Amino acid sequence: MTVLEPFGARLRRAMDERGPLCVGIDPHASLLAEWGLSDDVAGLERFSRTVVEAVADRVAVLKPQSAFFERFGSRGVAVLEKSVEEARNAGALVVMDAKRGDIGSTMAAYAESFLRKDAPLFSDALTVSPYLGYGSLKPAVDLARESGAGLFVLALTSNPEGGEVQHATRSDGRSVGATMLAHLAAENAGEEPLGSFGAVVGATLGDLSSYDLAINGPLLAPGIGAQGATPADLPRVFGAAVRNVVPNVSRGVLRHGPDVSALRTAADRFAEEIRSAVAGA
Numbered sequence: 552m553t554v555l556e557p558f559g560a561r562l563r564r565a566m567d568e569r570g571p572l573c574v575g576i577d578p579h580a581s582l583l584a585e586w587g588l589s590d591d592v593a594g595l596e597r598f599s600r601t602v603v604e605a606v607a608d609r610v611a612v613l614k615p616q617s618a619f620f621e622r623f624g625s626r627g628v629a630v631l632e633k634s635v636e637e638a639r640n641a642g643a644l645v646v647m648d649a650k651r652g653d654i655g656s657t658m659a660a661y662a663e664s665f666l667r668k669d670a671p672l673f674s675d676a677l678t679v680s681p682y683l684g685y686g687s688l689k690p691a692v693d694l695a696r697e698s699g700a701g702l703f704v705l706a707l708t709s710n711p712e713g714g715e716v717q718h719a720t721r722s723d724g725r726s727v728g729a730t731m732l733a734h735l736a737a738e739n740a741g742e743e744p745l746g747s748f749g750a751v752v753g754a755t756l757g758d759l760s761s762y763d764l765a766i767n768g769p770l771l772a773p774g775i776g777a778q779g780a781t782p783a784d785l786p787r788v789f790g791a792a793v794r795n796v797v798p799n800v801s802r803g804v805l806r807h808g809p810d811v812s813a814l815r816t817a818a819d820r821f822a823e824e825i826r827s828a829v830a831g832a
């Protein structure tokens with residue numbers, strides 16, 4: 552089996568070559584309807600194929616949201632498998648957005664599902680939740696390292712409800728979100744050109760200058776488009792860390808379908824706005 556180069560190195564190269572945009576594959580029932588597709592496996596397959604065809608050859612990352620596929624049971628998961636394969640074949644990195652998190656022994660099984668190189672759903676990286684304790688993610692960290700894959704750990708999420716957990720202060724005065732960032736910085740120490748263990752930090756959060764975002768790893772930044780953030784917000788939110796930001800746009804691009812060239816144009820427009828915002832930072 553070929554050994555993959557570490558995810559962080561592959562991601563850095565993809566960001567340099569294609570720009571950092573991540574397009575989400577989020578087949579909401581409402582989007583299937585807007586695209587004139589049926590709310591079934593055939594509609595799901597057409598939707599996902601169209602997004603891959605439109606953007607997998609031009610963006611650094613595609614992020615399928617697993618729930619929208621799981622909704623259709625095993626046949627939906629089969630579509631997800633195919634989408635991952637097609638997107639990777641077209642040169643995009645795939646971040647599986649499944650937000651897994653469990654006690655360590657069960658976490659090992661989730662890791663086997665997404666991070667073992669020959670698993671049917673193997674993805675370049677996986678979103679994970681550390682709220683059973685960062686240490687519970689160890690099996691995923693270990694297998695990701697072995698496979699050349701990565702993780703995106705929920706640190707400061709884009710939704711307004713996240714603060715009650717993530718901004719909570721520990722007895723040592725550090726917030727829970729900052730603690731997750733510190734764990735990731737330790738994971739990525741010494742890695743070049745970029746570590747493989749990223750944080751999810753919402754682009755919607757405003758000024759994050761009180762957080763140390765210098766984790767030497769990627770920062771997946773959802774919230775642009777439908778949740779109200781814009782590419783122009785990125786330098787203000789992320790400061791010097793903006794060069795490691797992978798901004799995600801899902802509905803902001805997807806609402807332009809089903810026309811392939813309209814989807815491409817929308818993705819290109821976001822990519823260009825992101826490029827100029829980051830260049831001016």
Ligand SMILES: O=C(O)c1cc(=O)[nH]c(=O)n1[C@@H]1O[C@H](COP(=O)(O)O)[C@@H](O)[C@H]1O
Binds near residue numbers: 575752799
């Ligand atoms: O991990 C994520 O991707 C994620 C974390 C977060 O804090 N906020 C967030 O919106 N997401 C995901 O990012 C995508 C955002 O979609 P749009 O709001 O349509 O651009 C969805 O798939 C969310 O599940």
